[in-house]
Amino acid sequence: MAAKNNALNKPVNVSPELEAVVGKGPLTRAEVTSKVWDHIKANKLQDEKDKRQINPDAKLGAVIGKDQISMFKMTAAVSKHLS
Secondary structure, three states: OOOOOOHHHOEEOEOHHHHHHHOOOOEEHHHHHHHHHHHHHHOOOEOOOOOOEEOOOHHHHHHHOOOOEEHHHHHHHHHOOEO
């Protein structure tokens, strides 16, 4: 069984910009990641040709920038909005 006190399970506060995407914090990092992906899928923000690329809408753009971003770089961008 995984340790309960690892970084993914520790509640973190989210910035107002990120809150617009994932809802009110505090949330665990795992919940934040899951909710960001829910938003991406619900709004069809994955690039049609390359699913690894995310095309942010206005809400997500406030968190990760307005330009297309790879899903790998997106995680780092989102983490800047956690405290």
